[in-house]
Amino acid sequence: MSFNAKMHVADGAATLRLVGELDRRSAPRLNELIIEAASRQVKRLVLLMDELKYMSSAGLRCLVFAHQKMPRGVQIVLIGTRPEVAETIKLTGFDRSITMEDSVEAP
Amino acid sequence: MIACRLRLEADEEVSRTIADFVGALSQMAELTPRQAYRLRLAVDEIATNVALHGYCDARRGVVDLEGGMDDEWVWVRIEDDAPAFDPRTHDPGPLLAAPPARRQAGGLGLYLAMRNVDAFTYDRVGGRNRNTLYIVRKSPDNGHG
Numbered sequence: 001m002s003f004n005a006k007m008h009v010a011d012g013a014a015t016l017r018l019v020g021e022l023d024r025r026s027a028p029r030l031n032e033l034i035i036e037a038a039s040r041q042v043k044r045l046v047l048l049m050d051e052l053k054y055m056s057s058a059g060l061r062c063l064v065f066a067h068q069k070m071p072r073g074v075q076i077v078l079i080g081t082r083p084e085v086a087e088t089i090k091l092t093g094f095d096r097s098i099t100m101e102d103s104v105e106a107p
Numbered sequence: 108m109i110a111c112r113l114r115l116e117a118d119e120e121v122s123r124t125i126a127d128f129v130g131a132l133s134q135m136a137e138l139t140p141r142q143a144y145r146l147r148l149a150v151d152e153i154a155t156n157v158a159l160h161g162y163c164d165a166r167r168g169v170v171d172l173e174g175g176m177d178d179e180w181v182w183v184r185i186e187d188d189a190p191a192f193d194p195r196t197h198d199p200g201p202l203l204a205a206p207p208a209r210r211q212a213g214g215l216g217l218y219l220a221m222r223n224v225d226a227f228t229y230d231r232v233g234g235r236n237r238n239t240l241y242i243v244r245k246s247p248d249n250g251h252g
Binding site: 022025083093098 | 122207219
């Protein structure tokens, strides 16, 4: 099991691509990037989720962490979330506080 | 019947072992990918809760996994030596009612476990916690139905 996350900051958005499996062990890596994103004065935090194959409740804690660390008003957007992962997010009501999109919108 | 003993220690590959164990069981039971995902998540959450709270994180402990199936059900039995705790007593209501942005971190793992299986039982047997998680094999979304 592996997890990889990379961040790209441009046009007022911090975009994180998540690859692999997000669980108790890998969650600290994502939290590190969230802290870095919070320091970059962006207006959107975008998580590219299409390659995230598994997410436990540790991933939900990352979403709580993102809410707490990002400045007020920053929009959190999840793109391309796989059905099983989306089910976890919706089951716990996190879709009420984040935007979930199927794919990257055309510019 | 397949069985596995996990020795929980801080930061070890418990999740990987659980993924392999449940993956093998799910394949034997011919579960759909969605059913296999749900069972893995539920087992992962119960075992993680034992490691974090039952064994108080820093303490070492043992978790035994046993998997089995019959024509109707596939199940995973999880046993540990932590103090008695019935996950069904955990009430996620207040946490779920709070806006996600204002929630405390944690507390949703047991809720996920309960919601992702078709049946759940808890027993205290021989001084051990025994959690058994069940998935219906012949559900509409797999080839058995």
